[in-house]
Amino acid sequence: MDLTFNILLILHLAAFGLAIATTIAAPLVGSRMALATPDSLQLLGGIGKQLQFNARIAFATLLVTGVAMVFVRYGGFEGQSIWFFLKMGLVVVILVAMLIGAFTKPGTINPRVMGWITRLSLAGIIISAVMAFN
Numbered sequence: 001m002d003l004t005f006n007i008l009l010i011l012h013l014a015a016f017g018l019a020i021a022t023t024i025a026a027p028l029v030g031s032r033m034a035l036a037t038p039d040s041l042q043l044l045g046g047i048g049k050q051l052q053f054n055a056r057i058a059f060a061t062l063l064v065t066g067v068a069m070v071f072v073r074y075g076g077f078e079g080q081s082i083w084f085f086l087k088m089g090l091v092v093v094i095l096v097a098m099l100i101g102a103f104t105k106p107g108t109i110n111p112r113v114m115g116w117i118t119r120l121s122l123a124g125i126i127i128s129a130v131m132a133f134n
């Protein structure tokens, strides 16, 4: 059981690393797209798409391993602290932001606003995860 939990936590933290890296890299690429020439726009667009794919893989892995850890170690969601549910609320904020990004036309919502929503939610998730589990 412990080994299962540890493997899940390793995957959870690896996906977390990927999520953070993507959140830092994406706005750097995005901000350069506004002034790019057609050639570099194509190049930057390709990098942007790859980053979006990485973000989805990271988020899906965080969800699956997170839920699995809750059941393996705690037997379910019952009895979790307020910090845990704060973390879940912020996870939903990121999920909604990603769905809006996926299903609306690019630029519908200012990418800087979306970037800050994601970054602040991630910061809140780190704080609430540490407070919830330590």
Ligand code: HEM
Pocket: 009, 012, 016, 019, 059, 062, 063, 065, 066, 067, 068, 069, 070, 073, 091, 094, 122, 125, 126, 129, 130, 133, 134
């Ligand atoms: C964007 C999504 C998420 C991020 C960035 C994230 C981040 C983290 C981080 C940084 C830790 C390490 C904190 C620590 O152990 O002190 C952690 C642990 C954990 N997370 Fe997540 N998490 C996410 C989603 C989820 C979800 C959806 C669940 C469950 C439904 C979950 C459940 C857990 C559990 C059970 C632990 C470890 C608890 C323990 O060590 O006993 N996480 N998460």
